[in-house]
Amino acid sequence: MTKAVKNRILYQLNFLKSIGFEYHCNVDFGNNELSNSTLPNNLDELENIVKNCYLCDLCKSRKNILFSKGSKNAQIMFILDEPTASEDETGEFYIGKSGEILVKMIQNVLELEVNDIYITNIVKCKSSEGFYPTHANSCNAYLSKQIEILNPMLIVTFGEKAYKYLVNDNSSFEQVRGNILPFKxxxxxPTFSPSILLRNPSLKKDAYYDMLKIKSILEIT
Structure with a gap:
């Protein structure tokens, strides 16, 4: 048995143990995706499972898992693609320059506090190589369960990668950005990612109007 196979078996065993299994009969190496129905209907229990996740190779390089931050009763859910290097280092959301932009959007435009928003990532661990669908697929059931439990009034995706992965839509991001779209x-x-706004400050005006649209939705509920 090769070292790689042994590691995959260990990851599977550790994960099963974390969700209460004492043993199992078979390990299917052909599919690392979880079933949404096997996960708990409680965000705290779900977070504990994610903190002990070994479904992909990011478990070997991550420093921290970024599961979520904010109210479990939030009406708005922010979804980004993956943690930043600063967030991975500290284990906290809203860290670094991109985090500062998000905080300003929430406080100055939405006139809310960060804990009024529920924020998470598609991929819960930082990758040194960037956002990859294979890593996102391993986290997909976790994110789906978060959405199901929170049942938000509005989901806001930040950036093209987060939007296209979540919705599986290959439309031009410029055409869908800023529009209210049906999703399940x-x-x-969808709106711009904070990292794009840092590189292209001219887009901040459009992002500002996106936030105003979110605020107007909140005010009529």
């Missing part, structure tokens, strides 16, 4: 049982608004 929810409303979804």
């Amino acid at each position: 049982y929810y409303n979804l608004l």
